[in-house]
Amino acid sequence: MSDATDTAVLRARGLRKEYGTGEGLVRAVDGIDLDIRAGETVAVMGPSGCGKSTLLHLLGGLDRPSGGEVTLNGRRIDDIGEKALARMRRTDVGFVFQAFHLLEELTAIENVELSALLAGRSPRAARRRAHELLEQVGLADRARFLPSALSGGQRQRVAIARALSNEPLVVLADEPTGNLDSAAILDVLQLFEKLHEAGQTLVIVTHDARIAATADRLISMRDGAFIDETHLTGGTTGRLGALAGLDD
Amino acid sequence: MGRILLVCRLAVRDLRRRRTEAALLLFAIVTATTTLTLALVLRDAAADPYQSTREATNGPDVVASVNRAAELPDLDELAAAPGVTGHSGPYPVTAARLQASDKTSDVQVLGRDAAPAPVDQPALTQGGWVRDGGVVVEAAFAHAFNVRVGDPVTLNGRSFEVVGVAVTAAMAPYPGSSCIVAVGCANGPVRPAELPASLIWNPGLVWLTQADVRSIAAGSVSYVMNLKLADPSEATAFVAARQPATMGTPYLMSWESILDDATEMARDAQILLMIGAWLLGLLAVASLSVLVGGRIADQTRRVGLLKAVGGTPGLIAAVLLAEYVLVALVAAAAGLAIGWRTAPLLAASGAGLIGSAGTPAMTLPTAGLVTAVALAVAVAATFLPAVRAARSSTVSALADAARPPHRTGWLIAISARLPVPLLLALRVAARRPRRVVLGVVSIAITISGIYVALVLNDYLTAHPLAAGVDAVQAGLLRRVLLAVMVILVCLAAVNAVFITWATALDNRHSSALARTLGATPGEVSAALAAAQILPALVGAVAGVFPGGYALFAAINAITGGDGSKATLPSLWQLLALVLAAVFVVAALTAVPARLGARRPVIDSLQAELT
Numbered sequence: 001m002s003d004a005t006d007t008a009v010l011r012a013r014g015l016r017k018e019y020g021t022g023e024g025l026v027r028a029v030d031g032i033d034l035d036i037r038a039g040e041t042v043a044v045m046g047p048s049g050c051g052k053s054t055l056l057h058l059l060g061g062l063d064r065p066s067g068g069e070v071t072l073n074g075r076r077i078d079d080i081g082e083k084a085l086a087r088m089r090r091t092d093v094g095f096v097f098q099a100f101h102l103l104e105e106l107t108a109i110e111n112v113e114l115s116a117l118l119a120g121r122s123p124r125a126a127r128r129r130a131h132e133l134l135e136q137v138g139l140a141d142r143a144r145f146l147p148s149a150l151s152g153g154q155r156q157r158v159a160i161a162r163a164l165s166n167e168p169l170v171v172l173a174d175e176p177t178g179n180l181d182s183a184a185i186l187d188v189l190q191l192f193e194k195l196h197e198a199g200q201t202l203v204i205v206t207h208d209a210r211i212a213a214t215a216d217r218l219i220s221m222r223d224g225a226f227i228d229e230t231h232l233t234g235g236t237t238g239r240l241g242a243l244a245g246l247d248d
Numbered sequence: 249m250g251r252i253l254l255v256c257r258l259a260v261r262d263l264r265r266r267r268t269e270a271a272l273l274l275f276a277i278v279t280a281t282t283t284l285t286l287a288l289v290l291r292d293a294a295a296d297p298y299q300s301t302r303e304a305t306n307g308p309d310v311v312a313s314v315n316r317a318a319e320l321p322d323l324d325e326l327a328a329a330p331g332v333t334g335h336s337g338p339y340p341v342t343a344a345r346l347q348a349s350d351k352t353s354d355v356q357v358l359g360r361d362a363a364p365a366p367v368d369q370p371a372l373t374q375g376g377w378v379r380d381g382g383v384v385v386e387a388a389f390a391h392a393f394n395v396r397v398g399d400p401v402t403l404n405g406r407s408f409e410v411v412g413v414a415v416t417a418a419m420a421p422y423p424g425s426s427c428i429v430a431v432g433c434a435n436g437p438v439r440p441a442e443l444p445a446s447l448i449w450n451p452g453l454v455w456l457t458q459a460d461v462r463s464i465a466a467g468s469v470s471y472v473m474n475l476k477l478a479d480p481s482e483a484t485a486f487v488a489a490r491q492p493a494t495m496g497t498p499y500l501m502s503w504e505s506i507l508d509d510a511t512e513m514a515r516d517a518q519i520l521l522m523i524g525a526w527l528l529g530l531l532a533v534a535s536l537s538v539l540v541g542g543r544i545a546d547q548t549r550r551v552g553l554l555k556a557v558g559g560t561p562g563l564i565a566a567v568l569l570a571e572y573v574l575v576a577l578v579a580a581a582a583g584l585a586i587g588w589r590t591a592p593l594l595a596a597s598g599a600g601l602i603g604s605a606g607t608p609a610m611t612l613p614t615a616g617l618v619t620a621v622a623l624a625v626a627v628a629a630t631f632l633p634a635v636r637a638a639r640s641s642t643v644s645a646l647a648d649a650a651r652p653p654h655r656t657g658w659l660i661a662i663s664a665r666l667p668v669p670l671l672l673a674l675r676v677a678a679r680r681p682r683r684v685v686l687g688v689v690s691i692a693i694t695i696s697g698i699y700v701a702l703v704l705n706d707y708l709t710a711h712p713l714a715a716g717v718d719a720v721q722a723g724l725l726r727r728v729l730l731a732v733m734v735i736l737v738c739l740a741a742v743n744a745v746f747i748t749w750a751t752a753l754d755n756r757h758s759s760a761l762a763r764t765l766g767a768t769p770g771e772v773s774a775a776l777a778a779a780q781i782l783p784a785l786v787g788a789v790a791g792v793f794p795g796g797y798a799l800f801a802a803i804n805a806i807t808g809g810d811g812s813k814a815t816l817p818s819l820w821q822l823l824a825l826v827l828a829a830v831f832v833v834a835a836l837t838a839v840p841a842r843l844g845a846r847r848p849v850i851d852s853l854q855a856e857l858t
């Protein structure tokens with residue numbers, strides 16, 4: 001794990017997040033150290049309420065830590081201003097949420113190109129990139145559909161395409177299959193595998209063992225802290241059997 | 249009965265739960281009902297006193313005057329004309345200078361007999377009738393000039409004592425007096441330098457004995473005769489038939505034209521108020537729609553609960569309507585009370601007529617009309633949302649699904665070419681087109697009101713004579729204008745804040761999402777502000793043209809005024825007006841627009857989910 005430090009894209013040290021005070025104090029994230037190498041896929045698992053989402057928000061600069069450091073691509077992001085954070089999210093991080101968070105009034109392709117437009121790309125370049133991405137997630141023929149006309153799995157694939165729009169250093173996915181039926185889960189699963197193979201750095205919070213099995217590393221959380229860390233063999237594709245071949 | 253009680257109880261509970269909103273609603277409707285009440289009360293107040301004065305003084309149907317003694321036979325001829333059933337006079341009249349303590353004023357001095365006249369016997373409101381050495385002063389003039397029974401005054405240097413104050417129907421009350429002296433009269437706020445010295449300016453009216461008039465007459469003496477006709481409604485025709493096209497003698501005036509003069513100012517003020525009431529009513533509908541739209545979106549969950557426990561769509565619509573009807577009724581009552589109480593302030597200078605000094609009467613039709621308008625405003629603004637909420641499916645209501653955003657494809661496509669804040673702003677606007685239209689309309693109404701106020705104010709200042717008003721009337725009209733404008737601007741400001749607030753709440757999720765995707769807080773708040781400012785700009789421009797222009801034309805058409813005499817605001821004035829409107833909207837919306845833009849993204853993103 002120590003050799004990971006040099007090549008880490010995303011790094012956390014003593015990361016803490018507390019909610020409330022006194023009796024009601026909740027340590028959602030409680031002193032976490034983490035290094036994620038470029039191209040690595042990390043799965044985070046744990047019971048509901050153990051702090052997975054909070055951790056992801058801290059790593060992606062959506063929320064501010066109560067203590068500790070987060071470094072993205074060698075730059076501290078826990079102490080920079082909102083504006084700088086926004087710029088960082090624009091170029092370096094892609095988010096995928098359980099609830100998709102697509103804009104209802106925008107078509108699939110308009111949702112995907114939005115991040116590129118916000119990053120200041122030309123409308124034409126943004127549109128071209130969105131086309132490629134929709135093709136990549138297998139939804140080229142649904143480009144002009146509104147989210148309300150898409151299935152859950154299709155919506156999540158649009159959201160993933162959007163997350164990839166600005167070629168982020170890391171994609172953070174929070175229970176991306178939590179709202180999906182099993183057929184849709186398979187679609188999304190395959191998509192993440194493809195991304196993994198293409199060398200995309202991924203952090204996926206999930207309850208789904210099949211997704212977790214595609215990861216290079218599996219982290220178990222409880223009460224805001226890591227309780228177990230498993231390196232999976234070769235970090236290869238979704239064979240559940242791979243879980244048996246534990247690395248250390 | 250039980251159902252009605254239930255509906256009322258639910259309605260009252262909900263209003264109490266949201267006091268601020270209820271108060272704002274109330275404010276919006278009260279402004280409109282107050283203005284409308286003022287307009288209606290003033291209309292009644294304007295016509296009534298003249299009629300009662302005419303009855304009390306046995307007022308003339310026609311007043312005739314000649315400027316020389318040699319023309320007196322013409323008056324005698326008139327008195328014998330067919331259709332004339334009675335007359336008084338001829339009485340001598342002359343111009344004079346009245347001095348009381350340190351004030352002086354021009355007056356027309358009318359000589360009368362000590363005995364009561366059969367036609368136009370002025371009715372005393374204080375003191376007694378003329379006697380040698382005693383002067384009676386017309387009531388409105390006495391009020392304006394501040395003289396009382398017992399005060400010593402001089403007329404052309406000779407001392408008199410004020411022995412009485414009286415009203416007449418033979419001449420409009422001060423300062424609306426008609427000119428019956430040979431030297432001629434002029435009216436206006438400031439005596440123009442080029443005015444011939446002989447011309448008397450803003451004259452009041454006083455009565456002396458005929459002997460006293462002759463004794464103080466410095467220049468020529470004119471003569472006035474009051475005529476009674478068999479049929480008073482023939483007065484205008486009688487005058488028209490005899491009045492030579494040129495300004496020949498005798499000079500004739502029908503009682504209808506005197507009534508017009510007497511009520512002119514009140515009528516103009518009433519027209520302004522009427523238009524103000526309309527503008528305010530429209531604004532009130534706009535602010536209500538925004539408020540109610542926001543409330544209903546907020547209430548969907550409550551509606552779902554009501555339905556889940558068995559409330560029918562009818563019951564739910566009834567509860568929602570009952571809330572606004574309740575507010576409307578309170579607003580109508582408040583508007584009637586305030587309008588009725590403040591009307592005398594605006595009608596004060598009508599003191600020259602009997603009955604005008606007291607509080608104007610509140611008539612049943614006025615109360616009915618004001619209440620009906622308040623109810624109409626409330627129902628118009630709430631009917632659609634109430635029905636929509638009542639009809640929505642229980643499940644989606646329980647899930648608190650807000651009204652889905654509107655999609656305007658071409659706007660979304662265009663916005664892709666714009667810088668980020670404008671891109672977001674256009675999309676914010678495109679999500680709720682009806683709200684944008686309300687914003688535009690609200691600003692346009694206000695700006696057209698201000699435009700007209702500017703034109704009228706300018707006109708009243710520059711050409712009071714051409715406008716047919718004197719200083720006091722011009723001042724009164726300006727006060728009315730100012731009052732209407734202040735209320736208009738307040739209501740528009742409240743509207744702007746409502747709209748931004750509703751927009752900010754409505755866009756919490758999409759704003760948070762934009763920030764997740766990398767938009768800065770600055771860009772997001774700039775977008776929310778721009779989404780208000782752009783419509784404000786459109787509204788301000790539309791309020792100047794065609795709005796203000798059309799409104800001014802409409803006012804001219806209604807009042808029969810000659811708009812070509814008015815100078816329209818200059819280009820830079822209009823530019824300043826538009827810029828000021830945009831600036832005010834920007835300032836008003838800055839706070840709500842920044843609301844939450846600096847909170848961590850995740851709060852807003854999740855606020856939508858929980």
Ligand SMILES: Nc1ncnc2c1ncn2[C@@H]1O[C@H](COP(=O)(O)OP(=O)(O)O)[C@@H](O)[C@H]1O
Binds near residue numbers: 049
């Ligand atoms: N905004 C918040 N305010 C207070 N407590 C919170 C907030 N967000 C999360 N928590 C608490 O922090 C803990 C971790 O939450 P979360 O990270 O959402 O867990 P997970 O994603 O693993 O289910 C939970 O106990 C939750 O109640």
Ligand SMILES: [Mg+2]
Binds near residue numbers: 053
């Ligand atoms: Mg979670």
